[in-house]
Amino acid sequence: MAFNSGRDSVVPGQLVWVDVHTVMTMDYLGKQCFKAFESLGTDKQLFDKERVICVSDHLVPPPTEQWATMLNEWRAIVKSYDIPNFYDLGRQGIAHQVMVEQGHVLPGKVSIGTDSHANTYGAVGAVGNAIGVTDAAIAMATGKCWFRVPETVKFYIKGTWQPWVMAKDLSLHIMGMMHWNGHLIYKSLEYCGPAIEALDMAGRMTLCNMTVDLGAKNGIIAPDEKTAAYLQPAAKGQWDFIASDDDARYDAVYEVDVTNVGPTVSRPDKLDDVVPVEQVVGTKFNKAFVGTCTNGRTEDFAIMAAILKDKQIHRDVNMICIPASTQVYLECLQKGYIETLVKAGAAFETSSCGPCAGIHTGVAGDGDIVLSAGNRNMKGRMGSKKAQIYLTSPAVVAASAVRGEITDPRTFDV
Amino acid sequence: MIKGKAWVAKTYVMSFEMIIQQYWTSPIDPVENARWVMAGVDEAFNKENGFKDFGYTFIVAGHNFAGGGKSIEHCITGLMGAGIKAVFATSFARLQFRNAINYGMPFITARDMNLGCDTGDELEYDPESGIIRNLTKATQFESVPVAPFVAEVAAEGGLMSFIRKKIADGSIADLH
Ligand code: SF4
Numbered sequence: 001m002a003f004n005s006g007r008d009s010v011v012p013g014q015l016v017w018v019d020v021h022t023v024m025t026m027d028y029l030g031k032q033c034f035k036a037f038e039s040l041g042t043d044k045q046l047f048d049k050e051r052v053i054c055v056s057d058h059l060v061p062p063p064t065e066q067w068a069t070m071l072n073e074w075r076a077i078v079k080s081y082d083i084p085n086f087y088d089l090g091r092q093g094i095a096h097q098v099m100v101e102q103g104h105v106l107p108g109k110v111s112i113g114t115d116s117h118a119n120t121y122g123a124v125g126a127v128g129n130a131i132g133v134t135d136a137a138i139a140m141a142t143g144k145c146w147f148r149v150p151e152t153v154k155f156y157i158k159g160t161w162q163p164w165v166m167a168k169d170l171s172l173h174i175m176g177m178m179h180w181n182g183h184l185i186y187k188s189l190e191y192c193g194p195a196i197e198a199l200d201m202a203g204r205m206t207l208c209n210m211t212v213d214l215g216a217k218n219g220i221i222a223p224d225e226k227t228a229a230y231l232q233p234a235a236k237g238q239w240d241f242i243a244s245d246d247d248a249r250y251d252a253v254y255e256v257d258v259t260n261v262g263p264t265v266s267r268p269d270k271l272d273d274v275v276p277v278e279q280v281v282g283t284k285f286n287k288a289f290v291g292t293c294t295n296g297r298t299e300d301f302a303i304m305a306a307i308l309k310d311k312q313i314h315r316d317v318n319m320i321c322i323p324a325s326t327q328v329y330l331e332c333l334q335k336g337y338i339e340t341l342v343k344a345g346a347a348f349e350t351s352s353c354g355p356c357a358g359i360h361t362g363v364a365g366d367g368d369i370v371l372s373a374g375n376r377n378m379k380g381r382m383g384s385k386k387a388q389i390y391l392t393s394p395a396v397v398a399a400s401a402v403r404g405e406i407t408d409p410r411t412f413d414v
Numbered sequence: 415m416i417k418g419k420a421w422v423a424k425t426y427v428m429s430f431e432m433i434i435q436q437y438w439t440s441p442i443d444p445v446e447n448a449r450w451v452m453a454g455v456d457e458a459f460n461k462e463n464g465f466k467d468f469g470y471t472f473i474v475a476g477h478n479f480a481g482g483g484k485s486i487e488h489c490i491t492g493l494m495g496a497g498i499k500a501v502f503a504t505s506f507a508r509l510q511f512r513n514a515i516n517y518g519m520p521f522i523t524a525r526d527m528n529l530g531c532d533t534g535d536e537l538e539y540d541p542e543s544g545i546i547r548n549l550t551k552a553t554q555f556e557s558v559p560v561a562p563f564v565a566e567v568a569a570e571g572g573l574m575s576f577i578r579k580k581i582a583d584g585s586i587a588d589l590h
Contacts, residue, residue: 029485
């Protein structure tokens, strides 16, 4: 933060204007961002049109006439600015996935987006932050955004990942420890330790993604060789390795031994009502969903394909899978995961947020019990307030889908 | 000095219930957003101008006011349009806290004040001293002081006017 605000150092609580590397906005707030931007009096001059990233993700393909019209307005405005980085239907993806996989977020730089899960960018060592329309409009004009320098909380994760345990399980485990929007409100979270170094980029994205649901300002993982290898083909811009100062001060330090973390489930309505899978084994459900900016990546479908190979999804379960981006879709196609999952009885949709926020492609109705690998399970999140949503990892969803009841993948005969 | 009636939240107030899904894409406008603000928070507010018509001036809440993680600014403009002059809470969800600062809407941190207030109580807030008096109960609460930047933005009528002015007079490059 110090570097990006042109200072040698900053202290927690200080309010500073920071240079942003990229600003992301998407279909359902984007038009409002451009309109607000136009009212600032910069004669429609964007600070840098290469660094204003526009994505269609919540509303594509449009489920209603009203949204089709909204999307047309959105496309018209993006086109009028000749935005080179416009990820529209056909090249679309969930904005946060696109931002990371297309190299629009870089280590040590600040990127902002008009959606809460912008925290995902921390997976590559960037500061990712969610903002509203006003902040986006101002950043589009000036390249700057104000921030209150946060206190930092460190999570040191040690131990060895157990079979079928995923970053999502750790994320839910920490949710249970710290509570939903609880003690970590306004804080910056730093994940480190051998179990984080062992994690692939997909897992790091899952972990940073859900820091927003802990109430945190952002979540960050120091970049390493894996980050470099991941960014190398796509990175748009130069970057350096950065790490915390050796004398960095932490508001608190927590240690978790991942060896003791098993598959984990959040029970309906309250994200922090978290239990080890054993406690809910046998719970029947009728809908399964894997996708979202939390768990819609190639690695997530890979583990599902490993579990569901030559198996059949239970007749009472409807499973919807939505790759987080077109690139993920293509990778899954090329690696054969989609074929395996479709043969098992899963339905695939083109990349979008899908039913995650109750918008389209598989929303929940009255009485539905959904087992989801998404990120939020409050009443009404996926549609009906009379539906229940259990959240867990893609591995638990896949194993459970075969039996039609929540199943511990460790006890599942693969 | 601001005086008026308070609404006290009984449980978590979530942003996605302050503005329910069908209005997420509506224009950001105090009058428009006030028609349906808080519709999902309480059955009593679930009709047109439902919250506004109660004529509250303040909201008093516990932890994580406006939580749940939506970035929509309609929550703030809706409250403004409904006549809310300040929200007092033990803590605020950071996204809406930010939006409130940007709109010059006082989101004032006052710990556990919700425990000593009831809906309908008459409050008096002094922005200078940060003191909140509950005239009905004859009690008094202190709040966390507001940062100078926040007061400056509020005095300009919000961040958009603040920045617009700086762009117009060429001082925008001095932001730091
Ligand atoms: S997938 Fe869900 S949580 Fe992620 S950006 Fe879309 S609606 Fe939000």
